[in-house]
Amino acid sequence: MSQIQNNIWAAPRLSMRWWPVFQRNWLVWKKLAIPSLVGNIAEPLMWLVAFGYGLGSLVGQIELGGEKVPYILFLASGSICMSAMNAATFEALYSAFSRMHVQKTWDGIMNAPVRLDDVVLAEMLWSAFKSLFTVTAILGVMLALGISHSWKLLVAWPVLLGVGITFSCMALIFNALAKGYDFFTYYFTLFLTPMMFLSGIFFPRDQLPPIVRAIADWLPLSVAVDLVRPLFMDRWPDQPVRHVLVLAVFAVVAFWIALALTRKRFRS
Amino acid sequence: MNTPLLSVDHLVKRYGDTTVVNDLSFHIQPGECLGVIGPNGAGKTTSLRMCLGLSEPDSGSIAYFGGQQMPQDALAIKAQLGVVAQMDTLDPDFTAEENLLVFGRYFGLPDATIRERIPKLLEFAALSHKAKAKPGELSGGMKRRLSLARALINQPRLLMLDEPTTGLDPQARHLMWERLQLLLQEGKSILLTTHFMDEAERLCSRLLVLDQGRKIAEGTPRDLIAQHLEPEVVEVFGQGAVALAQEASLKALAQRIEVSGETVFFYTHDSRSLLAALQAWPALRTLHRPSNLEDLFLKLTGRQIREEG
Numbered sequence: 001m002s003q004i005q006n007n008i009w010a011a012p013r014l015s016m017r018w019w020p021v022f023q024r025n026w027l028v029w030k031k032l033a034i035p036s037l038v039g040n041i042a043e044p045l046m047w048l049v050a051f052g053y054g055l056g057s058l059v060g061q062i063e064l065g066g067e068k069v070p071y072i073l074f075l076a077s078g079s080i081c082m083s084a085m086n087a088a089t090f091e092a093l094y095s096a097f098s099r100m101h102v103q104k105t106w107d108g109i110m111n112a113p114v115r116l117d118d119v120v121l122a123e124m125l126w127s128a129f130k131s132l133f134t135v136t137a138i139l140g141v142m143l144a145l146g147i148s149h150s151w152k153l154l155v156a157w158p159v160l161l162g163v164g165i166t167f168s169c170m171a172l173i174f175n176a177l178a179k180g181y182d183f184f185t186y187y188f189t190l191f192l193t194p195m196m197f198l199s200g201i202f203f204p205r206d207q208l209p210p211i212v213r214a215i216a217d218w219l220p221l222s223v224a225v226d227l228v229r230p231l232f233m234d235r236w237p238d239q240p241v242r243h244v245l246v247l248a249v250f251a252v253v254a255f256w257i258a259l260a261l262t263r264k265r266f267r268s
Numbered sequence: 269m270n271t272p273l274l275s276v277d278h279l280v281k282r283y284g285d286t287t288v289v290n291d292l293s294f295h296i297q298p299g300e301c302l303g304v305i306g307p308n309g310a311g312k313t314t315s316l317r318m319c320l321g322l323s324e325p326d327s328g329s330i331a332y333f334g335g336q337q338m339p340q341d342a343l344a345i346k347a348q349l350g351v352v353a354q355m356d357t358l359d360p361d362f363t364a365e366e367n368l369l370v371f372g373r374y375f376g377l378p379d380a381t382i383r384e385r386i387p388k389l390l391e392f393a394a395l396s397h398k399a400k401a402k403p404g405e406l407s408g409g410m411k412r413r414l415s416l417a418r419a420l421i422n423q424p425r426l427l428m429l430d431e432p433t434t435g436l437d438p439q440a441r442h443l444m445w446e447r448l449q450l451l452l453q454e455g456k457s458i459l460l461t462t463h464f465m466d467e468a469e470r471l472c473s474r475l476l477v478l479d480q481g482r483k484i485a486e487g488t489p490r491d492l493i494a495q496h497l498e499p500e501v502v503e504v505f506g507q508g509a510v511a512l513a514q515e516a517s518l519k520a521l522a523q524r525i526e527v528s529g530e531t532v533f534f535y536t537h538d539s540r541s542l543l544a545a546l547q548a549w550p551a552l553r554t555l556h557r558p559s560n561l562e563d564l565f566l567k568l569t570g571r572q573i574r575e576e577g
Contacts, residue, residue: 017376024359028359028361107357114343267324
């Protein structure tokens, strides 16, 4: 028998067959786009308004790399990364799980000449794309609010796509392990919520105790913030190569694990 | 002999210590409808899943179209297969039309080709008036026919149907049978698993009887009945019927006697003298009929309920 399929850790076998699967998700989403978009951007904007303007008036300015910036700018540039993370995560957990487990859409697809590897790739790219869409809408509102007008935000856009990809890959690991929707609560409370507070979104990471800080510096969300925040401030990030590499390593390793666990789930 | 569309040789599948498919071999010729029957847990679905490359055999080989191997050539094989699974996997968010379109794309078919096929397929499935309806608005029978239409989108050489009419009411079942018979008349080849002996009798040119992972019989429905059964059955039921099974005068008139619940089954080559003898028990009710596939199935696989499944 083929050794290739026996080993769940074998290299991903990817082809362009992911595209019709992506297209399928796109066609469903088009029908529900407006309500889904409202849901996706309303919450981050409430955070921004409540904390940015409310708390911001108490905090005033924040000192960042020798430059003083308004708290709303500090928060906006961090929370956009959080929005990318959340949008990608929700899609790759709840929606992908519905398609995989509840509706059995994946089983139907695999009766056609499409490999599981390509289905997983399609779900990953779709979640990243959806997160980019949410992020774009939020960026539009931030521009309208005049929070930042830097042309460097054009660079933030592909960076945020990368953030979406990384978090989609990570979420798909938990999708592969889930028995039901309740399982995802662990991922949120044990991983995403702590990461949200450790990654310098609401306050600078130098407020953290040194040991925590040393770990926090390697979190994918911290790296995302370190890449995106300077762009909001019309500056280039320090150590961009290191940050992009960290995101890429998280993405590739997580995708590989997600794929292996999904293969295991489907092998019986 | 033509090259078989599918040849399965010495297939074995184990889960832990249990062997669920045990040295199974069979083949399907072009134009044939092969029925796989067997009680729950006989290994029907597992065998089908291995044939679809969804589950890996522990040993044995599965070859399609004269040489393509499953699972190595899975994609090339699936491009020429049409599959209707036991559970509908229709997209609930799409209309009937969109379901066909989206599924056709998985085969890499251009949209123009798919759109050309959609009206014909909907007509075939008697769903032209439901083109814009979503699966949630369709009845069980309509959903199954839409699944069948979807499986035909790539004009497959071989159809694989896992219990295509389970859960359907008689009308819907008959409509499904009609459609499948049409396909067979067009020369399509079908592999189907079923629990329903009337379905097997009506559709299948050849049957494979599985029990506990093994093939226990194979042949045309008529041959199998002739080979394993007496041609006539007299069922006797009512108060005290079971005691008749021990009645020496009746035992002499039947080749084989079975008791199930409150009913006695007399299997015989000629029922006339048996029926005459039964006049002595006017209170009991009798049913005289030719033996059928259901009798065969029960003879081969037993009458006890299988717990698993």
